[in-house]
Amino acid sequence: MRFVVGVMGPAKAKKKDLENARLLGEFIARRGWVVLTGGRDVGVMDAACEGAKRVGGSLTIGIMPTVKDKVSRHVDVPIITEMGSGRNNINVLTSHVVVACGLTGSGTVSEVALAVKAGKPVILVEASPADVAFFRRLGKRLVFTASSPEEAIDLIMKQMQVHHRRVRQAEDSRYQELSM
Amino acid sequence: MRFVVGVMGPAKAKKKDLENARLLGEFIARRGWVVLTGGRDVGVMDAACEGAKRVGGSLTIGIMPTVKDKVSRHVDVPIITEMGSGRNNINVLTSHVVVACGLTGSGTVSEVALAVKAGKPVILVEASPADVAFFRRLGKRLVFTASSPEEAIDLIMKQMQVHHRRVRQAEDSRYQELSM
Amino acid sequence: MRFVVGVMGPAKAKKKDLENARLLGEFIARRGWVVLTGGRDVGVMDAACEGAKRVGGSLTIGIMPTVKDKVSRHVDVPIITEMGSGRNNINVLTSHVVVACGLTGSGTVSEVALAVKAGKPVILVEASPADVAFFRRLGKRLVFTASSPEEAIDLIMKQMQVHHRRVRQAEDSRYQELSM
Amino acid sequence: MRFVVGVMGPAKAKKKDLENARLLGEFIARRGWVVLTGGRDVGVMDAACEGAKRVGGSLTIGIMPTVKDKVSRHVDVPIITEMGSGRNNINVLTSHVVVACGLTGSGTVSEVALAVKAGKPVILVEASPADVAFFRRLGKRLVFTASSPEEAIDLIMKQMQVHHRRVRQAEDSRYQELSM
Numbered sequence: 001m002r003f004v005v006g007v008m009g010p011a012k013a014k015k016k017d018l019e020n021a022r023l024l025g026e027f028i029a030r031r032g033w034v035v036l037t038g039g040r041d042v043g044v045m046d047a048a049c050e051g052a053k054r055v056g057g058s059l060t061i062g063i064m065p066t067v068k069d070k071v072s073r074h075v076d077v078p079i080i081t082e083m084g085s086g087r088n089n090i091n092v093l094t095s096h097v098v099v100a101c102g103l104t105g106s107g108t109v110s111e112v113a114l115a116v117k118a119g120k121p122v123i124l125v126e127a128s129p130a131d132v133a134f135f136r137r138l139g140k141r142l143v144f145t146a147s148s149p150e151e152a153i154d155l156i157m158k159q160m161q162v163h164h165r166r167v168r169q170a171e172d173s174r175y176q177e178l179s180m
Numbered sequence: 181m182r183f184v185v186g187v188m189g190p191a192k193a194k195k196k197d198l199e200n201a202r203l204l205g206e207f208i209a210r211r212g213w214v215v216l217t218g219g220r221d222v223g224v225m226d227a228a229c230e231g232a233k234r235v236g237g238s239l240t241i242g243i244m245p246t247v248k249d250k251v252s253r254h255v256d257v258p259i260i261t262e263m264g265s266g267r268n269n270i271n272v273l274t275s276h277v278v279v280a281c282g283l284t285g286s287g288t289v290s291e292v293a294l295a296v297k298a299g300k301p302v303i304l305v306e307a308s309p310a311d312v313a314f315f316r317r318l319g320k321r322l323v324f325t326a327s328s329p330e331e332a333i334d335l336i337m338k339q340m341q342v343h344h345r346r347v348r349q350a351e352d353s354r355y356q357e358l359s360m
Numbered sequence: 361m362r363f364v365v366g367v368m369g370p371a372k373a374k375k376k377d378l379e380n381a382r383l384l385g386e387f388i389a390r391r392g393w394v395v396l397t398g399g400r401d402v403g404v405m406d407a408a409c410e411g412a413k414r415v416g417g418s419l420t421i422g423i424m425p426t427v428k429d430k431v432s433r434h435v436d437v438p439i440i441t442e443m444g445s446g447r448n449n450i451n452v453l454t455s456h457v458v459v460a461c462g463l464t465g466s467g468t469v470s471e472v473a474l475a476v477k478a479g480k481p482v483i484l485v486e487a488s489p490a491d492v493a494f495f496r497r498l499g500k501r502l503v504f505t506a507s508s509p510e511e512a513i514d515l516i517m518k519q520m521q522v523h524h525r526r527v528r529q530a531e532d533s534r535y536q537e538l539s540m
Numbered sequence: 541m542r543f544v545v546g547v548m549g550p551a552k553a554k555k556k557d558l559e560n561a562r563l564l565g566e567f568i569a570r571r572g573w574v575v576l577t578g579g580r581d582v583g584v585m586d587a588a589c590e591g592a593k594r595v596g597g598s599l600t601i602g603i604m605p606t607v608k609d610k611v612s613r614h615v616d617v618p619i620i621t622e623m624g625s626g627r628n629n630i631n632v633l634t635s636h637v638v639v640a641c642g643l644t645g646s647g648t649v650s651e652v653a654l655a656v657k658a659g660k661p662v663i664l665v666e667a668s669p670a671d672v673a674f675f676r677r678l679g680k681r682l683v684f685t686a687s688s689p690e691e692a693i694d695l696i697m698k699q700m701q702v703h704h705r706r707v708r709q710a711e712d713s714r715y716q717e718l719s720m
Contacts, residue, residue, distance in 0.1 A: 001616065001618065004617060059599070059617075061619075071541065073541075075541065076541065076542050077599070079601075079630065079634050080630065080633035080634045081446075081621075081630050082445075082446060082630075083269070083442060083443050083444075083446060084269065084442040084443075085269050085294055085297050085442075086441075086443060089263070089265050089269075090619065090622075093607065093621070094619050105318070106293045106296040106297040106318040107293070107297050109318060110268075110289075113286045113290035114265055114286070116286040117286040117290065118265065130310065130313070131314070137284075138284075138285070138289060181435065181437075181438065239419070239437075241421075241439075257361075257362050257421060257454075258361065259421075262449065262450075262623060262625075263624075264623075270439065443626075443629075444629065445657050445658065446623075446629040448629070449623075449624065449625050449629075450626070465678070466678040467657050469650075469653040470650045470654045470657065473646045473647070474628075474646070476646040477625050477645075477650065490673070491674070493670070494671070498645070498649060
């Protein structure tokens with residue numbers, strides 16, 4: 001099973017958030033992880049996939065709201081949910097770690113909230129202190145901050161290790177049950 | 181078609197939020213409107229339905245996350261989505277107005293964000309200035325504040341009039357098309 | 361909690377299926393049960409709600425595919441799922457019993473299959489022997505046939521008794537646990 | 541964008557259906573197409589992914605019903621929908637072609653019906669004449685039959701050409717609009 005990083009952010013994004021998303025996509029792909037986004041051909045979704053496809057052999061998955069939305073040309077496999085914003089919950093449940101580049105959109109805010117609800121680690125990249133405080137209040141241990149894509153990658157790496165340790169422990173305990 | 185008011189709020193709610201939800205449920209039901217909640221037997225969901233069922237002939241609808249969740253005994257019709265938190269989008273799409281009693285839960289925050297995304301008016305009851313500022317930034321014209329259930333009802337009333345005016349205009353323009 | 365009967369059938373329905381749906385809607389409403397349909401203003405969905413609204417105090421719920429679909433004017437509460445045909449699973453999970461009037465549409469066929477999958481009793485009204493055989497093979501004990509709306513109502517009545525017996529037993533066993 | 545073939549079939553499958561699924565998975569992967577299944581570690585879902593992973597560089601996507609279901613160890617990217625059988629609609633919407641190996645399960649029957657509803661080509665492998673007749677009645681032009689995995693692959697190939705021709709035409713007409 002591949003390790004999946006969800007990159008979330010607004011459709012109408014600031015330049016800085018787009019550049020962060022592009023670099024994040026590239027760095028995630030370089031480590032062999034899958035980039036997951038909301039799949040459309042705009043904003044942070046598009047930029048993260050674009051960055052990932054600079055890397056040979058990368059894999060980008062886009063969880064599409066409807067059949068009619070235009071798929072980013074940097075998405076390898078669009079998953080057609082036909083659920084509108086209901087797909088936001090699938091985005092976060094499928095990601096092992098969620099990274100938010102820009103919190104100016106209500107869709108992204110809903111995704112960060114749903115991620116915390118689902119117990120997923122969330123990394124806020126270059127978020128304002130007010131936004132960080134808002135989400136920290138919802139889920140202290142799950143909400144991390146990064147001041148750059150590089151710092152976000154370090155945090156993802158740590159979360160990946162936590163994830164793999166948990167998977168291993170689950171497998172070990174299953175193995176011990178079987179061998180008893 | 182009946183007018184539907186969604187009352188959202190945390191499962192683990194403060195006393196004040198529960199009392200507001202109970203009164204809101206009662207006031208909404210008295211006006212003949214439908215009370216819609218997340219349907220479970222806890223917190224604001226349960227309290228709003230309890231309040232509504234104090235009123236004879238009231239109707240409470242609960243949008244349930246899964247088959248296994250316990251339905252509030254004050255819910256008349258549980259809608260079983262089997263979608264977990266994915267049902268939050270259905271909650272807000274089905275409500276003509278969304279009222280939030282307490283923003284301490286990530287589920288409720290996701291619902292307010294999804295409501296703004298869907299263009300639905302949202303009323304925050306006794307919310308902190310920081311929370312109001314956070315959501316106003318996402319959707320200025322859609323986010324209202326109320327310092328009491330009574331004030332919330334006045335705001336819902338105004339939104340209902342806006343809603344009915346729109347429906348009438350849509351019907352008029354359809355009628356004019358037909359008669360031309 | 362109210363007892364909910366889902367009436368399913370094609371958008372482009374035969375005259376006979378529409379008349380059956382209308383009578384079923386009326387008979388269901390007369391018994392005080394809720395009529396649930398796919399909510400649109402066409403075919404069996406519309407006819408079942410129309411029949412129900414001939415009865416004073418009846419309640420009709422329509423599980424809508426998208427925001428844009430036109431709601432039947434006989435639906436009291438449209439639930440907006442924004443899920444297209446994905447809403448078919450919600451239709452059957454929410455219904456205590458599913459009745460199919462006409463199996464000429466792929467949507468209805470998917471609903472009968474999903475109902476069997478979810479362990480819900482399904483009543484096929486005036487179905488062909490080939491269709492009955494097809495669905496019996498999937499779920500022998502869950503698939504019933506009726507040659508008229510009246511016969512369907514008798515079968516629903518029996519299923520309602522089974523349902524209430526189960527609810528009572530569940531409550532009794534919970535009570536016994538508590539009192540031990 | 542990658543070409544996606546959905547392989548559907550029962551969790552409790554016959555030996556023949558499992559062997560067909562395994563070969564289909566392998567043949568699909570050899571052509572560089574993505575194998576999509578319901579993702580669980582049982583039956584046709586598991587077998588199709590197992591076959592695909594015999595091929596180096598293959599990609600298998602599993603659309604999971606819930607967080608708790610065990611993922612097949614042959615799935616590269618599990619998409620967590622938390623929607624139970626509601627995910628069946630996502631399975632067919634995401635697949636460019638749907639192949640059914642065995643129609644003994646109600647889940648698979650719902651998927652074939654939803655595929656026809658969504659206008660997707662469906663290939664029934666070694667299906668009984670009664671089952672073929674049942675589904676042909678729902679969607680004549682969309683339902684194909686194959687007596688072996690090899691024949692199914694030939695049919696998928698033809699559907700892929702139809703698909704790519706349509707995509708090209710859509711792009712051409714967009715290009716002509718832009719250049720006018």
